[in-house]
Amino acid sequence: MRIVIAGGHGQIALRLEQLLSARGDEVAGIIRKAEQSDDLREAGAEPVVLDLESASVEEVAESLQGADAAVFAAGAGPGSGSDRKDTVDKGAAVLFSDAAVRAGVRRFLVVSSMGADPAHEGDELFDVYLRAKGAADEYVRSQEALDWTILRPGMLTNDAGTGLVRLEARTGRGPIPRDDVAAVLAELLDTPATAGLTLEVISGSIPVSVAVKSVAGN
Numbered sequence: 001m002r003i004v005i006a007g008g009h010g011q012i013a014l015r016l017e018q019l020l021s022a023r024g025d026e027v028a029g030i031i032r033k034a035e036q037s038d039d040l041r042e043a044g045a046e047p048v049v050l051d052l053e054s055a056s057v058e059e060v061a062e063s064l065q066g067a068d069a070a071v072f073a074a075g076a077g078p079g080s081g082s083d084r085k086d087t088v089d090k091g092a093a094v095l096f097s098d099a100a101v102r103a104g105v106r107r108f109l110v111v112s113s114m115g116a117d118p119a120h121e122g123d124e125l126f127d128v129y130l131r132a133k134g135a136a137d138e139y140v141r142s143q144e145a146l147d148w149t150i151l152r153p154g155m156l157t158n159d160a161g162t163g164l165v166r167l168e169a170r171t172g173r174g175p176i177p178r179d180d181v182a183a184v185l186a187e188l189l190d191t192p193a194t195a196g197l198t199l200e201v202i203s204g205s206i207p208v209s210v211a212v213k214s215v216a217g218n
Helices: 011-022 034-043 057-064 082-103 125-141 178-189 208-215
Strands: 002-006 026-031 046-049 069-072 107-111 147-153 155-157 164-168 175-177 197-203
Touching: 002 011, 011 026, 011 034, 011 178, 026 034, 026 057, 034 046, 057 082, 069 082, 069 178, 082 107, 082 125, 107 125, 107 178, 125 147, 147 178, 155 178, 164 178, 164 208, 175 178, 178 197, 178 208
Parallel strands: 002 026, 002 069, 026 046, 069 107, 107 147, 147 197, 155 175, 175 197
Antiparallel strands: 164 197
């Protein structure tokens, strides 16, 4: 498969790029800064320099031409203000999904956040973030031309992955290594029967492949 990942230099994205390229997939990662290119090449991905805050839908669709799947893993990051939660966590996700529709890429994965909700209340920066992610998820779910799956991880850690998760519509809160989130995304890409699902994931006791097959109804 050819897979294009938005936010290609993110911590989960780099792990996913390594997994996909190691198994023989062709991977491209969209990045904002050219100086991040070497990190992507090291992970086995082709860097595509494109700023999702200023690019047109046509420019992004061009980067998606010929792809079998798209993954939105971009984020404004913990040091950003509320404006960038809106332009990246929401705006870039909307743009990337519109571009996927335009490019005819049906399979579309979103790395969201547990608790994402467009109606989430509160004035803290994290509340703004959860509203932005929730609005983005809602927009993606409205796209009939996309076979979308939305993944909402619990608290992300840099611990070594265990390959064991709990993956359900509702898991409750809990931690999960970024390694394991990337492994779940790779498995979801191989499991089109998970289209139309919004899933939460935390560390658990079930092997990733079994957990994904289970939510897919297999």
